[in-house]
Structures are given as structure tokens and as C-alpha cells.
Amino acid sequence: MIYQKVALIGLGLIASSIAWATKRGNLAGQVRGYDLSPEARETARAIGLCDVFDSAAEAAEGADLVILCVPVGAMETAIRAVAPGLKPGAVVSDVGSVKRAVIDAVTPHIPEGVQFIPAHPLAGTEHSGPAAGFAALFDNRWCLVVPSPDSDPQKVADLCAFWEGMGAHVDEMDADHHDLVLAVTSHTPHLIAYTMVGVADDLRRVTDSEVIKYSAAGFRDFTRIAASDPTMWRDVFLSNKDATLEILGRFTEELFALQRAIRTGDGDLLHDYFTRTRAIRRGIIDAGQDTSAPDFGRTPLARK
Amino acid sequence: MIYQKVALIGLGLIASSIAWATKRGNLAGQVRGYDLSPEARETARAIGLCDVFDSAAEAAEGADLVILCVPVGAMETAIRAVAPGLKPGAVVSDVGSVKRAVIDAVTPHIPEGVQFIPAHPLAGTEHSGPAAGFAALFDNRWCLVVPSPDSDPQKVADLCAFWEGMGAHVDEMDADHHDLVLAVTSHTPHLIAYTMVGVADDLRRVTDSEVIKYSAAGFRDFTRIAASDPTMWRDVFLSNKDATLEILGRFTEELFALQRAIRTGDGDLLHDYFTRTRAIRRGIIDAGQDTSAPDFGRTPLARK
Known part of the structure; x- marks a missing residue:
């Protein structure tokens, strides 16, 4: 087990695959989740995806790892919603397909004592939503992790191990x-x-x-x-x-x-x-x- | 059995798939073949694809159906090679991805008493050559048949039945x-x-x-x-x-x-x-x- 609590903000294809892959690999004690859409939360509860909360702040509360799994244009809203309740020592990550714009949008809202380590798993299908995910999505696919010079090496290593535990290969890369x-x-x-x-x-x-x-x-x-x-x-x-x-x-x-x-x-x-x-x-x-x-x-x- | 003898001129992916699909469906008494390349003829013989001849004219001799399975730019050379020996009543067809240019290249060389009925199976893979073919290539795929106003309806029906026997759906269409x-x-x-x-x-x-x-x-x-x-x-x-x-x-x-x-x-x-x-x-x-x-x-x- 790498993390006690993992929180997924947004419950689409990628987040739901993370939830199943985390369980398959026994990588976290609890997977918590939130989606802006009441229908998506309903679906996630119905299929037993994870512990679903009715606000992003509740879902992120006490989490060791909070992954922003929303479209790139919604990253700033997502980090603003979770930032106040983040626990010291927590890591925030994301799964956005673009890295420079996400770093610019998210970093200013990261509280003292919390680290933002962006990531991007290169995997997907043509299907969307919480019911589209499956545990094998990341198997043998690449996940690009984009640490900054300030990132704590141990926290970067944990995040890489988490992705490897979900079946991915990990490379580190500069945002640009x-x-x-x-x-x-x-x-x-x-x-x-x-x-x-x-x-x-x-x-x-x-x-x-x-x-x-x-x-x-x-x-x-x-x-x-x-x-x-x-x-x-x-x-x-x-x-x-x-x-x-x-x-x-x-x-x-x-x-x-x-x-x-x-x-x-x-x-x-x-x-x-x-x-x-x-x-x-x-x-x-x-x-x-x-x-x-x-x-x-x-x-x-x-x-x- | 729809034809006694089918001849395939060119033994690439499409021709070799026709050979296997013809055998699977028991659609012809004999499949005869020729390829310009000695290596391709060798491979075709080694895998038992069909009866391989060392000239296009020999392969086409006595065939009820001769299918030109060569690149579009080689159609004229292929029809010139087989035309002199075509038996009266034979049908010539092709599998080219373009129809107007093939009709213009082939039609002038079709002998009296022989009909040219072009066709185009919409199927393929990224692999080429006589070893690339397989019997199921045309299953549930479309084959477009392009008869002319002069085409004998019975001969068009036979060709359509041949493609359907190989697993394809058939539509008729105008060349342009x-x-x-x-x-x-x-x-x-x-x-x-x-x-x-x-x-x-x-x-x-x-x-x-x-x-x-x-x-x-x-x-x-x-x-x-x-x-x-x-x-x-x-x-x-x-x-x-x-x-x-x-x-x-x-x-x-x-x-x-x-x-x-x-x-x-x-x-x-x-x-x-x-x-x-x-x-x-x-x-x-x-x-x-x-x-x-x-x-x-x-x-x-x-x-x-």
C-alpha cells in the first residue's frame, strides 16, 4: 500500500480506471471521489467505484494524494475547491493532457506544505464517464510525470510507484x-x-x-x-x-x-x-x- | 461451386486471401495463380496457396474468372499479358482501389466474347505479399462491383455470388x-x-x-x-x-x-x-x- 487515502476529483474514464487499478493493485487504503455531475456521482455509487462525496472539499479531506481528473480548463476551479482542506504533506497531482497550462493554473493555489506533482497517463478509449473505466487501462502504457526542481524526491518516487502499481511505465519529463x-x-x-x-x-x-x-x-x-x-x-x-x-x-x-x-x-x-x-x-x-x-x-x- | 477455374494475376495480400476464402467456401474447382516476382511465386508454392504458374498467360488459360490483383498502375500490363489466351465466355475482374482509371486501362484490351466486370473489396491490413492473406479477410466487409450497361446480368450475378461466398456484402456502384x-x-x-x-x-x-x-x-x-x-x-x-x-x-x-x-x-x-x-x-x-x-x-x- 503506497497511500492511506487517495482522492479523485472528477470521475470520468481516467479517474474510474484509476479507482479500479488502485484496488486491483491494493495501492491505497481508501479511494475517495467527487464529480460535479450528480448523475456521475450516482453512477459511481451504483457501481461501487469508490467512496463518493457530495463536495470536492470533503472528498479531498485527509487524503495523502489528491488527483485532479477534470478537463484542463476546469483545473483551476478544482484546485480552488480542494485547497483549503488539504492536509499538510499531501500531494496534489493531475492527469491533464497539457502540462504547462495546468501548472500555471494550479500552482498559485497550492497551500504551504503541499506539493503539486503533475502527471499524464497516455491511455484512453473513445468512451467517457464513471462507467467507462477498467483496471487494465494503464497496463503497459506510459505515464509522464512532470516534477519541478522543488519537488520532494520521495514524494515523486511514491507517485511513480503508484502509477507503476497500476501497470504503467513511468518517464519524467519537462513540462514544455x-x-x-x-x-x-x-x-x-x-x-x-x-x-x-x-x-x-x-x-x-x-x-x-x-x-x-x-x-x-x-x-x-x-x-x-x-x-x-x-x-x-x-x-x-x-x-x-x-x-x-x-x-x-x-x-x-x-x-x-x-x-x-x-x-x-x-x-x-x-x-x-x-x-x-x-x-x-x-x-x-x-x-x-x-x-x-x-x-x-x-x-x-x-x-x- | 461457382466457377471451374479461377485465376489470380498477382499474389499479394488480396489475392492470397481470395485463394484461401475460395477454398474455405468451396467456390471453385481450381485456383490458379501467377506473380511477377519469383520470390512471391516461390512463397505461394511453399505455403500451398494455389496452383502457381510461371507466366500470367498460362495461369489465365482456360479460366472462367481471371482476377487482376496488381497495383492500379500495372493493370494494363496484366491484361495485355493474359488477353490472348482468355477463353470465350470468360470474365475478367480486378480488385483495384480506383475504378475509372482501371476501366480505361483494361477495357481496350478485352477480347471479343470476354466481359470485364470490375470490383473492389474494401478490406486490407498493413501487411503485404502472398503469406499475408487469410480466409476471413472479407468476412462482413463490403465488395463494390462496378458493371457496365453491356455486362451480362448472369455473369454479374455469378461474380456477386462469388464475393458473397467469400463472406463479403456486395453493392453495385457507378465507377465515378x-x-x-x-x-x-x-x-x-x-x-x-x-x-x-x-x-x-x-x-x-x-x-x-x-x-x-x-x-x-x-x-x-x-x-x-x-x-x-x-x-x-x-x-x-x-x-x-x-x-x-x-x-x-x-x-x-x-x-x-x-x-x-x-x-x-x-x-x-x-x-x-x-x-x-x-x-x-x-x-x-x-x-x-x-x-x-x-x-x-x-x-x-x-x-x-
Whole structure:
């Protein structure tokens, strides 16, 4: 057991997975939780997720670790709600997909004697809410921990052990580098997927039912990430604006080069480009971050 | 049994899956095959895929159905090679991802008494070659058949029954509409995925190893389709130029609108957009074209 009491502020997909993974690993004596939505609290109670309280302050009271599991734009409200009752020596952490903006929003409200050690587990599904979580979500996934120079090494080590206990691998990273890496591996891909799905939905000459029926030809894989939580993603783009816009700029520059190659019939350029991108895929499979099974090892859908 | 002899010209992923699915469904008396590459012929013989011949003409000799399973840019060479020996009453088909360009390339070489009925199965994986095929590839996937007004209705019905016997659903479609629908559901998504993977590979400030380690945050799903066969995709873009460029134009227009919303901080526009795109995802799952299981129902990778 690493902590006596862990408090989860916000009970969505990530928090509910933390609750189940904490129990699976026997990592805490008690998991306490709160969500702004009465329906979410109701659901969490009904499925026995954790001890649910009717205010953030009550949930956080006496906790050794308080994890803010709310959209990035709601972090300041969340820390303000819990700050007055935090016990001395407590650690506050978070699971936000952006780190610089969260640090700026949360740090001013951290009381004396409490440490803020941000973190970001790189895991998720297209589903949201307290019923969406499951204990295995973080297994073999990365969690990036972003300590500051003032962080107590023992408290950082405890937080890392907590994430490892939930099945994750842990790396430490600087906040600005985190935001750039995530702009490449997550934020820009999500924006592009949202855009492609929006284009398909908008066309008048190709019907939605055609897009849906014939989606297995490639489009389908975009729709999964374009089904993620809209509030979470709005906040990500607004709070990681600079890095996202920089990577988007690079993306459109490259896209225009390929578009020009198509227009001018430059097959060699296209072939070289498409050959190069295969190597990264092999690296991801070798690193255990994906399966090489056909169709991602999707369970067969109808007939065998 | 629908055909006595089926000949597969080109023995890649699609052809080898046709061979296995034909055997599974007992759809033909004999499956004959040829590939330009001696290594591919060797592999096909070694795994007992089909009766392999050392020339396309021999493979096609006496076949009731000859399927051209080569990249779109090689269709004309393939039909020229088999045309002289085609038996009267034979049907030639193909599996190309583009239909107008294939019809233009193949039709002039179809002998008197032979019919060309193009088709396109919407199925694939990131793997290529004769060893990549498997009998279930077409199960519950769509195959688009593109007859002409001159096509013999009985021969069209036989070809449709053949694809249904391999597990596919069949729709008939006009060539130009096919090329537009595929530009939306397949060709443009592939180009975008290739571009995003290329950008990630190019950045100096984010290392390849970071991109690979942290790919589960969204990027990973792009790399699968960006690992598809480079020759096949070069030919697709060069031969479906107009539709792809049109959809790309729409895509960049939308992307710039979202980029502007990020720059100006227009959270409402982003939230509305991201909410709308969720509906299409639900449609795809309801239509049985994907699984709603977390992570696509990926088999757990390392720990459970």
C-alpha cells in the first residue's frame, strides 16, 4: 500500500480506471471521489467505484494524494475547491493532457506544505464517464510525470510507484517538452481526425450511410479518436495552442508537398515518402505499443 | 461451386486471401495463380496457396474468372499479358482501389466474347505479399462491383455470388461515384495518415523514440494505415487524382477553420465540431463495421 487515502476529483474514464487499478493493485487504503455531475456521482455509487462525496472539499479531506481528473480548463476551479482542506504533506497531482497550462493554473493555489506533482497517463478509449473505466487501462502504457526542481524526491518516487502499481511505465519529463511531444503524438492527430470526419459528414454528394458502410477502407480508424470527449479536447487545443499550431503548420506544409506531387504526377516522391513511414510503424510494434495482428486484432464482428 | 477455374494475376495480400476464402467456401474447382516476382511465386508454392504458374498467360488459360490483383498502375500490363489466351465466355475482374482509371486501362484490351466486370473489396491490413492473406479477410466487409450497361446480368450475378461466398456484402456502384466515395473513406485518410507520420519522423526536437514510446495517445492509429503498400498507394493517388485533390481541398479548408478557432480561442466552435463527429462513430459501430471495445478490442499487449 503506497497511500492511506487517495482522492479523485472528477470521475470520468481516467479517474474510474484509476479507482479500479488502485484496488486491483491494493495501492491505497481508501479511494475517495467527487464529480460535479450528480448523475456521475450516482453512477459511481451504483457501481461501487469508490467512496463518493457530495463536495470536492470533503472528498479531498485527509487524503495523502489528491488527483485532479477534470478537463484542463476546469483545473483551476478544482484546485480552488480542494485547497483549503488539504492536509499538510499531501500531494496534489493531475492527469491533464497539457502540462504547462495546468501548472500555471494550479500552482498559485497550492497551500504551504503541499506539493503539486503533475502527471499524464497516455491511455484512453473513445468512451467517457464513471462507467467507462477498467483496471487494465494503464497496463503497459506510459505515464509522464512532470516534477519541478522543488519537488520532494520521495514524494515523486511514491507517485511513480503508484502509477507503476497500476501497470504503467513511468518517464519524467519537462513540462514544455511534454507539451511539444504530445502535440505530435496526440493533439495534432486528434485535430486531423476530427477534421476528416467532419469533411465526410459535410459532403453532399457522398451520403453518411455510404461513409459508414464503406468505412473499413481506412476512414474507420479516424473515427475512433474523433469520438473522444469534446470538452476535454476543446480544452487541450486552447491550452496547448502554440505547440499545436506549430505542428499543424508543419503538417500542412508536408501535405501541400504531397498534394503537389499528386497534381504533377510525381510518383517517385510519393513512393519514397510512403516507404519511409513504414519504419515508424515497425518501431511501434517492436516497442510493444501496438499489435501487428490484422485489423488491430479486432474481435471478429459478425461471421467468422 | 461457382466457377471451374479461377485465376489470380498477382499474389499479394488480396489475392492470397481470395485463394484461401475460395477454398474455405468451396467456390471453385481450381485456383490458379501467377506473380511477377519469383520470390512471391516461390512463397505461394511453399505455403500451398494455389496452383502457381510461371507466366500470367498460362495461369489465365482456360479460366472462367481471371482476377487482376496488381497495383492500379500495372493493370494494363496484366491484361495485355493474359488477353490472348482468355477463353470465350470468360470474365475478367480486378480488385483495384480506383475504378475509372482501371476501366480505361483494361477495357481496350478485352477480347471479343470476354466481359470485364470490375470490383473492389474494401478490406486490407498493413501487411503485404502472398503469406499475408487469410480466409476471413472479407468476412462482413463490403465488395463494390462496378458493371457496365453491356455486362451480362448472369455473369454479374455469378461474380456477386462469388464475393458473397467469400463472406463479403456486395453493392453495385457507378465507377465515378465509387472513386469519389473512396476518396473520402480511404484515399484522403491514407494521405493524411502518411503525412502525419512523415511530420513526426521529420521533427528534430522530438525524437523517433519518443514518438514511438508515446504513440498510444492517438498517433498509433495513424501509423497502421500509413504502413500500407507504397506502390499500391502511389498508384491510387496518381489514378484517382481529381477526386483526391477535391477532398483534400475540402479537408484543408476545414482544417484552417479549426486552426483559426484555436488561434482566436473560439472554444464554442471547437466543442460543437467535436460533438458532431461523435455521431458518425456511433453509426459505424451500429452498422457492424467496427467494435466499440476499448482499444479496438486489441489483444492485451504485455501484462494483463
